[in-house]
Amino acid sequence: MMMSKDFLFEIGTEEMPAKFAPGAVSQMESNARKLLSELRLEYKELKGYVTPRRIALFVQSLAEKQADVQEEAKGPARKAAFDAEGKPTKAAEGFARGQGVTTEELYIKDFNGVPYVFAMKSLKGEETEKLLPKFCLDLINGLNFPKPMRWGEYDIRFARPIRWLVTLYGDQVIPFGYAGLQAGRTSRGHRTLGGYVRLVKPDEYLEALESAYVLADQDRRKEAIWKQIGALVAKVGGKVDEDESLLTEICHLVEYPTALMGEVDVKYMVLPEEVITTPMKEHQRYFPVRGEDGKLLPYFITVRNGDSTSLDLVKEGNKKVLKARLEDASFYYREDLKKSLSTLVPQLDRVVYHEKLGTVGQRVERLRKLAGIIAEKMGLNEKEKELVDRTAYLAKADLVTHMVYDFPELQGIMGAYYAKNNGEEKEVCTGIAEHYRPRFAGDEFPASVTGKTVSLADRIDAIVGSFGIGIQPTGSQDPYALRRQALGVVGMLMQDNRNLSLPSLLEESYNIFGDQGIVLEPLTKIMPLLEDFFNQRIRYLLQETGIRYDTVDAVMAQGAGKPYAALKKAKCLSERREEDGFHAYLNAAVRCVNLSKKATGAPWSLSDLTDPSEIELAKSLAEKESLINNAIGSVDYGTAYSQAAGLVPFIEKLFDSVMIMIEDEKVRNARLGLLQECVKQLNCLGDLTLLA
Numbered sequence: 001m002m003m004s005k006d007f008l009f010e011i012g013t014e015e016m017p018a019k020f021a022p023g024a025v026s027q028m029e030s031n032a033r034k035l036l037s038e039l040r041l042e043y044k045e046l047k048g049y050v051t052p053r054r055i056a057l058f059v060q061s062l063a064e065k066q067a068d069v070q071e072e073a074k075g076p077a078r079k080a081a082f083d084a085e086g087k088p089t090k091a092a093e094g095f096a097r098g099q100g101v102t103t104e105e106l107y108i109k110d111f112n113g114v115p116y117v118f119a120m121k122s123l124k125g126e127e128t129e130k131l132l133p134k135f136c137l138d139l140i141n142g143l144n145f146p147k148p149m150r151w152g153e154y155d156i157r158f159a160r161p162i163r164w165l166v167t168l169y170g171d172q173v174i175p176f177g178y179a180g181l182q183a184g185r186t187s188r189g190h191r192t193l194g195g196y197v198r199l200v201k202p203d204e205y206l207e208a209l210e211s212a213y214v215l216a217d218q219d220r221r222k223e224a225i226w227k228q229i230g231a232l233v234a235k236v237g238g239k240v241d242e243d244e245s246l247l248t249e250i251c252h253l254v255e256y257p258t259a260l261m262g263e264v265d266v267k268y269m270v271l272p273e274e275v276i277t278t279p280m281k282e283h284q285r286y287f288p289v290r291g292e293d294g295k296l297l298p299y300f301i302t303v304r305n306g307d308s309t310s311l312d313l314v315k316e317g318n319k320k321v322l323k324a325r326l327e328d329a330s331f332y333y334r335e336d337l338k339k340s341l342s343t344l345v346p347q348l349d350r351v352v353y354h355e356k357l358g359t360v361g362q363r364v365e366r367l368r369k370l371a372g373i374i375a376e377k378m379g380l381n382e383k384e385k386e387l388v389d390r391t392a393y394l395a396k397a398d399l400v401t402h403m404v405y406d407f408p409e410l411q412g413i414m415g416a417y418y419a420k421n422n423g424e425e426k427e428v429c430t431g432i433a434e435h436y437r438p439r440f441a442g443d444e445f446p447a448s449v450t451g452k453t454v455s456l457a458d459r460i461d462a463i464v465g466s467f468g469i470g471i472q473p474t475g476s477q478d479p480y481a482l483r484r485q486a487l488g489v490v491g492m493l494m495q496d497n498r499n500l501s502l503p504s505l506l507e508e509s510y511n512i513f514g515d516q517g518i519v520l521e522p523l524t525k526i527m528p529l530l531e532d533f534f535n536q537r538i539r540y541l542l543q544e545t546g547i548r549y550d551t552v553d554a555v556m557a558q559g560a561g562k563p564y565a566a567l568k569k570a571k572c573l574s575e576r577r578e579e580d581g582f583h584a585y586l587n588a589a590v591r592c593v594n595l596s597k598k599a600t601g602a603p604w605s606l607s608d609l610t611d612p613s614e615i616e617l618a619k620s621l622a623e624k625e626s627l628i629n630n631a632i633g634s635v636d637y638g639t640a641y642s643q644a645a646g647l648v649p650f651i652e653k654l655f656d657s658v659m660i661m662i663e664d665e666k667v668r669n670a671r672l673g674l675l676q677e678c679v680k681q682l683n684c685l686g687d688l689t690l691l692a
Contacts, residue, residue, distance in 0.1 A: 005170035009201035012164035018252035025050040037289035068126030075117040229260035254305035279325035332402035371457040391431035469522025554686030589682040599672035608670035613657035
């Protein structure tokens with residue numbers, strides 16, 4: 001049995017941003033697994049750890065040497081390796097020498113039909129200690145961060161300046177240097193509560209750091225935070241909403257968490273809920289506390305990076321900071337209520353949306369026009385159209401309020417509150433709040449017709465305008481969140497049974513820019529880019545619903561300009577392909593497609609068909625064509641498929657009765673034309689030739 005030792009590698013840094021931590025530890029683990037596999041080093045398990053001041057890797061039972069391996073090496077062709085008498089040439093001798101074998105140990109194998117010389121060489125495993133310095137270097141160089149920094153005179157980049165390194169294999173320090181530092185066995189504890197931590201063996205890492213006020217295991221740290229929060233809110237009969245994003249961020253802001261509960265001055269509890277919770281969560285990283293009825297209680301939970309020493313002072317400090325935030329918010333709210341939302345709209349003419357796309361005021365006018373067109377295509381009544389127009393008119397007005405200027409996260413939300421205070425109709429208030437949805441992946445879509453209509457207009461205007469001035473997402477870069485906005489558009493259209501055409505909406509939006517005198521790239525240039533961009537989002541959402549890739553291919557091949565229809569078609573095809581009769585349907589469709597490709601396009605006539613089987617098929621086609629087309633027009637793909645499936649027995653009878661590719665040109669063209677008509681109906685669910 002191969003001997004093994006535990007291994008520890010720790011990179012100590014200045015405090016890293018919390019958002020760097022999840023990616024860093026994930027990269028550390030995945031890169032380590034890959035490198036150890038390439039090095040042929042066996043181990044029991046590995047785990048990455050991350051705190052604001054360190055990234056570490058612990059490998060349990062890492063083998064003391066590489067596994068021995070036999071490796072086959074391909075050499076020159078046989079005709080180059082041996083002469084006419086079968087004696088090895090210099091090429092063979094050189095190859096054998098390079099592989100560490102004799103020429104007698106060479107053997108012949110065919111490779112792509114040509115005989116080559118091969119050698120089986122044995123590679124002895126190296127000692128792990130010799131491999132670990134390069135392993136550590138590759139690990140540290142393999143870590144990428146959103147915004148790395150340089151420090152001192154070093155031409156290297158890392159999340160934050162590196163201050164210490166630990167490399168322990170068993171009880172031995174592995175010699176390793178980086179950024180002017182030499183690795184050792186000394187780590188560091190909490191910045192103020194801990195000190196230097198001398199490690200003897202890797203397996204004491206977590207315990208030793210905990211004694212120095214560092215919970216290095218991020219999973220345990222997160223669990224401890226949530227448990228402490230639960231104990232605190234239970235004292236006031238409250239609860240805290242599960243917010244994984246906030247909990248994760250707090251976990252990566254502290255090394256030794258201690259949760260505490262503070263009070264909120266009751267005078268601020270009359271403010272809108274979002275005005276209270278946004279400063280708490282977004283600015284101070286506090287958890288709001290709710291009662292069992294879901295209403296806010298005058299408390300907050302925060303987590304300090306340290307122990308319980310002087311906790312009352314910490315609580316008072318946090319309370320003062322929050323009070324200052326809420327006092328500002330309260331002042332802004334009172335000031336904003338002094339003006340009606342509609343009086344703020346003219347101020348948007350002085351706010352630049354984009355230097356090439358005009359002001360926010362111009363954008364509001366575009367939204368009104370496009371939302372009106374969408375409302376018309378949806379078939380809304382006159383009252384609903386008026387509500388949509390009013391929503392579009394007021395949707396961006398809160399951007400010039402005091403509250404949204406200081407708390408941009410509240411855009412739309414405050415607009416809804418102010419609109420309600422101004423006496424606007426309920427549908428308008430709801431639409432203003434909802435038109436920013438979905439704000440993020442997994443967020444709800446607008447539920448109101450005003451919210452949905454204006455949200456579609458808002459996103460389409462942003463995407464068409466951006467593409468029109470050459471701003472498109474590239475690789476991982478998407479500063480205007482166009483991908484997210486496109487997913488929102490597609491998601492809403494997939495849910496809307498009015499089956500709107502996306503290309504027509506894109507063209508309408510483009511024309512509205514022209515009406516304002518805003519010059520974009522020619523529509524013929526950007527429309528293919530826009531359609532491809534949206535098709536990628538449509539494909540993604542279809543596959544996210546669990547639909548097989550080849551089903552998606554079959555549907556997308558016929559175009560997905562109407563996302564609602566594309567979703568219905570894909571779901572129908574997914575269900576039908578699992579039915580017993582689909583195999584015969586697919587065979588008939590594919591055979592018709594393959595044969596009809598041979599059609600020359602020459603005119604043909606039904607009168608040229610004389611065999612009973614082809615006459616029966618032509619008659620069935622005539623009966624079903626309108627039924628299938630009407631079903632497709634009604635997005636009733638189940639009925640369309642059922643009607644098309646009725647053609648299959650007639651098609652099978654035709655193939656059994658006649659030859660398609662006969663010498664008589666007229667009859668051949670008529671039969672091929674008949675099959676082309678069959679293809680049109682059988683492919684009512686997509687291009688079936690793309691199914692695996």
